[in-house]
Amino acid sequence: LLYPDEFIYILSVASDVDISDIKIPPMLLQPFVENSINHGLIPKEGIGKLQIDISPEKTQNKTIIRMIDDGIGIEQSRQMQHQSKLKYPSRGRKLTMKRIRLLNELGFDIHVETDTSDEGTTVTITL
Numbered sequence: 001l002l003y004p005d006e007f008i009y010i011l012s013v014a015s016d017v018d019i020s021d022i023k024i025p026p027m028l029l030q031p032f033v034e035n036s037i038n039h040g041l042i043p044k045e046g047i048g049k050l051q052i053d054i055s056p057e058k059t060q061n062k063t064i065i066r067m068i069d070d071g072i073g074i075e076q077s078r079q080m081q082h083q084s085k086l087k088y089p090s091r092g093r094k095l096t097m098k099r100i101r102l103l104n105e106l107g108f109d110i111h112v113e114t115d116t117s118d119e120g121t122t123v124t125i126t127l
Contacts, residue, residue: 007041007048014055022054022063024127025103028110031092032067032123040071040121062109062126070120 013019033050041048053066071077100110111126 003037003042005047007037007044007050009050009052012051012053014053017054017056017063019054022127024065025099025108025110027099028096028125029065029067031096032125035092036067036069036071036121036123039077040069040073043077044071057126065125065127067123067125068120069122073118073121074114074116076118 029052033052036050041050049070051066051068053064053068055064055066056062057064097112100108100112104110109127113124113126115122115124
């Protein structure tokens with residue numbers, strides 16, 4: 001709603017995912033989605049795309065959540081932030097990763113992988 005006509009989003013949940021059974025800790029996905037929008041899609045020229053896919057990982061009885069954007073990528077975003085006169089330290093990802101470490105110490109089993117290029121970023125969370 002904040003950025004009309006700046007990007008589209010697609011939310012896809014596999015038919016064999018029981019959404020009532022998925023335990024997603026609060027504020028786990030939001031920082032990654034927000035980073036994707038603010039740092040990847042908004043600076044991009046043209047309309048961007050954010051896709052969130054939720055699917056099962058059957059061999060280990062886990063859930064995979066993939067956030068895929070076609071934004072400018074992490075490196076280009078960092079370069080733009082260093083050149084900006086409105087510099088502020090971005091702490092969202094760092095704090096989220098710290099929270100994930102704490103959750104894992106409490107018994108969760110959460111893994112995060114990031115793949116980025118100048119054609120976009122994919123964050124994969126397995127829980």
